[in-house]
Amino acid sequence: MSATRWYPTDLLLAVEHAERLLAGGPDSELARLLAGAGLSGLGGLFASAGFAEGLDELFDGLSQYPWQPLVDTDDVVEFSPLGTVVLDDRRPGNTLRGLLLGWATGNEVVIRGDRQEFWAALTALLREPGFPLPPSRTVPPGTDVPGGHPVLVPDLLPSEDWADEALYAAAGTAGVPVLRIRVDAGGRAGTGGPFAGDVLRLDCRSGWAGALQHRTYLRGTRLSDARGADTAQEDGRIAARLRYLVERARRTPYYRDLPRIDERSDLRRLPVLEKSALEQHSLPAARGLCSGDRPSGEVLRSGATTGPPRYIVYSRTDWDNMVREAVPLFYALGVRPGDRVINSLFGGGLYGGLITSSSELSRMPVEAYSTAQMITADDVLMLTRSFSANVVLGQPALLLPVLRDAKAREPGLRIEKVLYGGTPMTESDKRWLREELGTTVVSSILAANDGAQLGYQCGDLAGTLHHLCDDYNLIEVVDGQGRPVPDGEPGELLVTSMQKFEGPLIRYRIGDLGRIFPHECGCGVSGRVLEYLGRSDGQIKVKGRTVLYGEIMAELARFEVSQLQVEIDSRGGRERVTVRTESPGKLDPDELRDHLKDRFEVLSDHHSFDESLDVFEFTVECHPEGGLPRNAVSGKIKTVIDLRLR
Known part of the structure; x- marks a missing residue:
């Protein structure tokens, strides 16, 4: 793999640029380019929403690229490009599909054919906004490309009532694979461009697209290990996530005028999101942080107890990202396949604790018992006796009284693992768990309804020290004026939710204090840790x-x-x-x-x-x-x- 890693999210931003050009009508530069070559039907392939959903399926998590965490083993699969892919320009629709998927998987793309000027002009337009894209070039037909991997993009075979013959001619070339698309009468036949946008999503589910990249199974490598070892690419990886987040955020009225950023360090140029502004522009007060996309996903309620409640929207993609990131976190907390987990986190009233953790545990090879906050000592005793439950998840204020009551009734009670969040747990309570219940794992999760998990404790961290989830929630420590403080100095925490695109949070002053410093941990994870110092807003x-x-x-x-x-x-x-x-x-x-x-x-x-x-x-x-x-x-x-x- 080359020293430079390319990210599919940058390609999506380039495709959105093309989509906006075409929305300008037939006089736009891209529309005129396509029409001049007699290829107006290609415009339908610049449909960014369907393409984004397709890439999310191709990588089983676009926001986790270049890794795919495996829920059953706590290992990862790493994606890497082939290097150079070669496309023979027989049909322009196929060639464009090959170009976009070749770039999405990080490859250099070489187009062999007679339309060299057209492809050079088209790729120049895609590069126009300046988002980093892999190399590309055009060569005459029959040119040998040393080290290149020829790719045959399948033709599309439409039903007889398909109208767009410029792009979807019936397949007739011997030996050419066919991707069959049936459009029934009364369906979307003849809609041209909009339906063409679905094609890239179908391609992402096809074997030919998967073959554009290497998939390496890294047995024994956790997601945190892979990210911790990726130091040479870390700033570029975070920068790509920030570029995509900012461009997604600019769809909302509140962030419409947000300046573009290119590098990780540019984040400091963006304004701080204060809690008052978040409340003013969030549902139900206003829709300033809504994108206007088709509704999907889950809505949670803020934990405020006075005034009107605020609702936090997670799109389906946001929710999936949260779950994908949380499963490796649960493993890092000490959960193992086959564990039996009592989940006593709060539920009801649109609060997030129970429903988020239930969604996450349901993906794991564990058995879960979702009691919510009404758990009793009888529940604990029944679940430990009848189901051999060995893990309890909840808030200390609720867990400790219940567990003490259960212990008083059954002196032999044992709970192997206690995972907690919501409020801190005193060291004396941790000592009681270890001495009285034989608990070997007592681990904390830092999380918030607004942006889900912020940090976690492994078995080697104590007190209020937590590993950070920078690829999910990037945390800065600043002074009262929003200026960064040196490593190790205390300050207020700003949170940027890197994988939440509906109701985006960028440099959100969450109301917590802490200090961050680098740490080589005994668990094997190196990187930044947070010492949580409590609430800053009273x-x-x-x-x-x-x-x-x-x-x-x-x-x-x-x-x-x-x-x-x-x-x-x-x-x-x-x-x-x-x-x-x-x-x-x-x-x-x-x-x-x-x-x-x-x-x-x-x-x-x-x-x-x-x-x-x-x-x-x-x-x-x-x-x-x-x-x-x-x-x-x-x-x-x-x-x-x-x-x-x-």
Whole structure:
């Protein structure tokens, strides 16, 4: 393979350029070029949507190129081009199909024939926007091309009522393979160009297109291994993903004027997406981040607890990408073929945890039991006894009380693996799992409804360190003005969802703090790791729900509270929230506590778990002014303290 790797997404952007030219009508440069050669019927092949879907099938994941992760083994298949493919220009429609598929698979394409000026002009138009495309050239008929691989593109055999004879003449050449297309009466016969766009998708399902590339099975190589070893191509790979993302995003009203980028470093030139802008331009408030494409996929609800909800749209392709990326992540967390997984993540109300993880586990060779958040100790005991369940997936606030209850009822209970997300887990709780349940794997997933998985823990990472998923969600660490900070320095996290094209997220300030630095991990994965440092926007998340620091402060204004501190802790499987106030007058802690419980359901005794569980404690402390500790330099108090991060 050449030192330069070509990406099929860049070809799709070039095809979209041709598609836009043709949309300009018969006077466009491309339409005139085709008409001048008597080949107007070729225009229908520049249909980018069908071509993109076809390439997604050809590679079993266009966004994972050049690898295909295998769900049953945690290995990968690597795609690489043949090198040079040679097309004999017998029929121009076949030649164009061969050119596009040859380029899509990363090959140099040589066209042998008499229409050299036409093909040179056509390829120049495709290169016009400047997206990187493989080499191409034209040569006279019969020219020997050393090292070239001759490719015979099959003719298309239409039904008798097909109208576009310029492109789809009946096959008659002896020995030429035929791709049969039947168009029944009353179907799409005679529609010409639009139906022709389906041809490339059909080609992508055909053996001749698959034969344009090498497929190497890398046994024992995980997707993270392949990406970690791809250091020479990493910047180019990320740049190709960013180019495609930005051009896809420009279909939406909000991102219509986004500047084009070419290199990975260009990402810093793009504006930061603030949460207020995301809420303003997302459903149901507005459709500023909608592309207008045909609806498909899944819609999730944001985790906000006040104001109107926001809905996160995943197209079918976005959803498939999430699942493809999550399966290797589950393996990295410690899941193995044959495991039996209790899935207690939250479900219902369009929340994403249960439905996303269920979609991912259904692709894996594991047996899953989707209990959602209403799991009880009885469920755990039944599933471990009757089904030998050995893995539990859920939120610490729910899992720990349930597991402690189950352990009290059955002292011999064992859970081999505990996977958690949503909130941090204290080290004391991890120690209890290992000592009392014999748990050997305790691993964390960082994820968000907005963009799914952000990072994960392998068995060699501890505390709040997580491997990053840069090919899926690219994370930057910036200061308050959006400027990058040096490696190892803490800052706010910006997330760019590389494989989510409906409702795109580009440099989204997600509201978390962290620091990133390079790390050679004992699991074999090298690269960037994130130390998660908590929320940057004052979110207080307990019982799977959220309340904002500013909302609590606003509610306490009537009591003349001047300073507020909120502390979150978890002990013995119970989450504790302590609100500490300062005020010039004397306040009644019970009165403040009752008021806040009435105002915020998340602070009340109500929860979505088994009602018999004691999972939450809420207390209020009232101090005189100056009674809370201050920073020795700034004189400020720490507003939100999350002891679960320690």
